[in-house]
Amino acid sequence: MTDARPPAGPSGVLERYAEWLPISDATPRISLGEGSTPLVRADALARRCGAAEVWLKLEMCNPTASFKDRGMVVAVAKAIEQGATAVLCASTGNTSASAAAYAARCGLRAFVLVPGAKIAQGKLAQAIAHGARVLAIDGSFDDALCIAREVTEELPVALVNSVNPYRIAGQKTAAMEIVDSLGDAPDLHCLPVGNAGNITAYWQGFSEYFHAERASRRPRMLGVQAAGAAPLVSGKVVEQPETVATAIRIGNPASWDGAVAARDASGGAIVAVEDAQILEAWQLLASEEGVFCEPASAASVAGLLNADPSELAGKQVVCTITGHGLKDAELVEQIDSDMIRLSADYGAVASALMEGLS
Numbered sequence: 511m512t513d514a515r516p517p518a519g520p521s522g523v524l525e526r527y528a529e530w531l532p533i534s535d536a537t538p539r540i541s542l543g544e545g546s547t548p549l550v551r552a553d554a555l556a557r558r559c560g561a562a563e564v565w566l567k568l569e570m571c572n573p574t575a576s577f578k579d580r581g582m583v584v585a586v587a588k589a590i591e592q593g594a595t596a597v598l599c600a601s602t603g604n605t606s607a608s609a610a611a612y613a614a615r616c617g618l619r620a621f622v623l624v625p626g627a628k629i630a631q632g633k634l635a636q637a638i639a640h641g642a643r644v645l646a647i648d649g650s651f652d653d654a655l656c657i658a659r660e661v662t663e664e665l666p667v668a669l670v671n672s673v674n675p676y677r678i679a680g681q682k683t684a685a686m687e688i689v690d691s692l693g694d695a696p697d698l699h700c701l702p703v704g705n706a707g708n709i710t711a712y713w714q715g716f717s718e719y720f721h722a723e724r725a726s727r728r729p730r731m732l733g734v735q736a737a738g739a740a741p742l743v744s745g746k747v748v749e750q751p752e753t754v755a756t757a758i759r760i761g762n763p764a765s766w767d768g769a770v771a772a773r774d775a776s777g778g779a780i781v782a783v784e785d786a787q788i789l790e791a792w793q794l795l796a797s798e799e800g801v802f803c804e805p806a807s808a809a810s811v812a813g814l815l816n817a818d819p820s821e822l823a824g825k826q827v828v829c830t831i832t833g834h835g836l837k838d839a840e841l842v843e844q845i846d847s848d849m850i851r852l853s854a855d856y857g858a859v860a861s862a863l864m865e866g867l868s
């Protein structure tokens with residue numbers, strides 16, 4: 511018996527992908543209805559980059575509005591199975607929102623460790639609303655993760671960051687879902703890279719389906735980092751990561767080896783894009799594709815737009831859109847918008863409309 515009801519098919523990641531997950535009858539089948547996210551064609555983007563087809567995997571449509579829910583549901587279910595009563599994560603925001611939601615639903619206590627200075631308000635609001643204890647440290651995400659790992663070795667609190675293998679196991683189901691939807695793996699898969707858990711998970715998902723002959727091939731993986739936080743591009747830890755895309759403001763990814771393995775085994779690449787390119791892609795997704803994501807998510811599209819068009823000709827591409835734009839709505843102030851203030855009368859509104867239509 512599950513506790514969420516999507517329109518069709520098995521409900522939630524634990525039900526839909528049970529055979530691919532490290533779960534047993536003893537694992538509670540919790541769910542907020544995560545997974546089964548839309549895969550939508552992006553023709554304007556395809557025209558811009560020169561690919562035959564571009565698809566957007568809208569992971570922002572998960573219950574807490576980011577991809578984290580797929581892994582979190584598995585991590586929290588396993589924590590419950592193992593008798594935990596509290597969970598802890600370090601987070602740039604989305605992990606904390608997800609951990610807080612699943613903990614609230616399952617009656618666990620949640621503690622979230624966030625970098626005090628750089629976290630989008632929407633994400634913080636989620637963690638607070640779900641009743642998590644928010645610990646904002648005077649330091650970076652990398653500092654927070656370090657402390658979280660140490661403290662969970664000593665105290666009876668389950669660590670639910672992506673260093674927890676159950677998180678990766680859940681997140682790999684997004685890759686499986688893409689193959690299930692398209693009938694095969696795409697030629698190229700683009701996604702933003704911060705702590706590198708997600709690229710590691712996708713590669714695992716594509717590989718497991720390939721080895722089980724559910725897919726005839728595996729995609730080339732294109733991981734995209736922000737130029738001010740691109741340790742996997744330079745090969746060196748970044749002590750002071752800086753980018754407008756706060757979700758990927760990470761200088762020392764925990765899944766470094768997983769990202770490099772995905773890049774090399776797939777014949778892919780991990781590239782860096784400037785903040786200006788991220789914001790351009792972010793605006794373009796909203797204004798041309800109707801997809802309002804957070805800046806980190808737009809990094810994957812910025813990377814695609816930067817790619818050599820001759821390498822994309824005839825190719826099928828999927829970009830993962832990792833988080834919702836409403837989480838970071840303050841950033842919209844950066845868009846040079848032309849909000850028009852009018853008096854509350856018919857004539858003023860009608861003439862503004864006529865001007866807009868001309």
Ligand SMILES: Cc1ncc(COP(=O)(O)O)c(C=O)c1O
Nearest residue numbers: 604704705706707708757832833
């Ligand atoms: C919206 C968003 N995109 C991308 C990422 C990067 O994912 P990963 O840390 O698994 O590389 C994160 C991580 O927090 C995120 O919140």
